[in-house]
Amino acid sequence: MAERRRVTIKDVARETGLAVSTVSNALAGKPLVRPETREQVVEAARRLGYRASLVARSLRAQRSYAIGVLIEDVANPSAAAFVRGVEDLVDRAGCTLLLANTDGDVDRQVAAMQVLLDRGVDGLVMISQHLADERIREMLAGGIPTVLVQRRDPELDFDYVGADNSDGIREALRYVKGLGHHRIGYLTGPLVSSSARERLRTFRDGVAELGLDASEELVCHGRYSLDAGLEAAGYFSGMRQRPTCIFASNDMSAIGLIQGLGERGLDVPADVSIVGLDDIELARIKAIDLTTIRLEKREIGAEAARLLLRRVDRPDAPARTVILPTRLIVRGTTSPCATR
Amino acid sequence: MAERRRVTIKDVARETGLAVSTVSNALAGKPLVRPETREQVVEAARRLGYRASLVARSLRAQRSYAIGVLIEDVANPSAAAFVRGVEDLVDRAGCTLLLANTDGDVDRQVAAMQVLLDRGVDGLVMISQHLADERIREMLAGGIPTVLVQRRDPELDFDYVGADNSDGIREALRYVKGLGHHRIGYLTGPLVSSSARERLRTFRDGVAELGLDASEELVCHGRYSLDAGLEAAGYFSGMRQRPTCIFASNDMSAIGLIQGLGERGLDVPADVSIVGLDDIELARIKAIDLTTIRLEKREIGAEAARLLLRRVDRPDAPARTVILPTRLIVRGTTSPCATR
DNA sequence: TTGTACGCGTTATCAC
């Protein structure tokens, strides 16, 4: 396998007998070179297989045409959809996506951010639980264009894109109230996440507005996982006065909840209705058929990219916030409340 | 927000009153600088917040410490798990991961590869259906360290990592034969993919070896998707002599198949047994409870990274092939064949 | 219209 040296602009210059700068200008499509010359250059470049080095170009331009994405774990389906959304736009803008998984660990995030910054990324998209960390704040203070996603911090004035605030949860609450449910349980996500806190707050606000049962015991602390749902089933089924409907803060935990309830002899939706959040692909299959609040992860990613690309161009524009609408998808895990 | 200029090695040199080269040596830990000098440099660097530019370093070193990953779509759960596996190792090796989605489109892949190469990535990990494409071959011929995953080409002598060849499918075949099944259907993936072809071939070989029904009509051409499974259900249920068991080439299509069969009044596993391939997270829940062949995507990714990192160090070592074992996970969608 | 010279931030080489 021949360790072929990269062909540079110099090679093209030598080949054509022109100066490096002329070749550069010709290739860049500058109007100042004679058409014939350009033709000749382009031809030579093609023949030699010349491609400009983006590394050199980045150094020269002080801009890398790359953007960094910090998430917790791509293996998580909604994170993946999000990344895909980001990539769609970033790619279209001629930029490359640098991916870093943090697993929610502060130190890993700090390290990953450092590397991204050292690589001179033009901007950062981050889903982070550690916005309060000193080191992270310091890096952010460097002025790198940044878009925060799903989690923000009141002290940080950055572009932000999120969803799930009011629309979906409120709509779902009205819907189940219409079905006669009054006592509604809630399975939270990890409360270190501001989005999980927001969802919970929205739920509580909605419950209050609609005059539903606001007992504290109806809120079960969980995580965004199948197993969290399984565990929560124990809690809810063991209550003296069980809720007739339970909201889970994502589809995975909702599915775990349904299974756990089933193992304890409770049928969904006959005994208890369930509402999820996400609308993962499998939510629509018959065997699951989950009533859920759809969250367009890919759209969120695309929107984050959009904001970021704009900010890269105009670094001093005021920070924007984009909240994407969510909506209820009614399927089979919700049914009218059996009066008892 | 102050558009702070990056602090460079020059700034540190000026601050300490030393020469740039001395600072570089000190920071690189070269033994030739006096300890006190080093101390002084390190201190100044810290105070100024100096971080070496990886862009400049890459240009100088002709090595980027970045590796490119070409896949079809991260939004696909198994692709995401794979990427995660790659990242685990690549990150540990101090490299950054550049991600590109191709959606299986040749032109997008060519473009993405170009960009990655232009960025001077140290290596490439790719899952590609278009290994035969002239342009792609040409780029590969440049000698960039490359690991092929899941799909390969007899003419390309690269490192390769795959799975699913014999173990899992054969094991599953023996298992269902033991249950009394003789007439077994097969739902393929897109046959442009060499892995889909390999799976089919393995299936056929196994059927022949075990003396099962090898009728051509038992093979239904499909894709790796829920909808493909739904469609295939029409085909299988409409056969004069239906198979009593069907293998799907991935879990998503298996799940679609189950639903489609159900819509046509066929029960799984009472009327027909189903075997999937992947073992996605939801395969284990009660509502799905899919018998399937587990494919360790994340492990495959890690292995690919391992091979790549090794090759970056030793570009001329002979190509290696790693085939990860797969194994059958028996759950509820398979049952003894009802004699009829 | 084309060519020359310099700088982007590092590191390696070679004097001092």
Add this chain to the structure above:
DNA sequence: GTGATAACGCGTACAA
């Protein structure tokens, strides 16, 4: 031990 200088490959102001 430390410092000056060149080179990595490109773009661009300026000179010709």
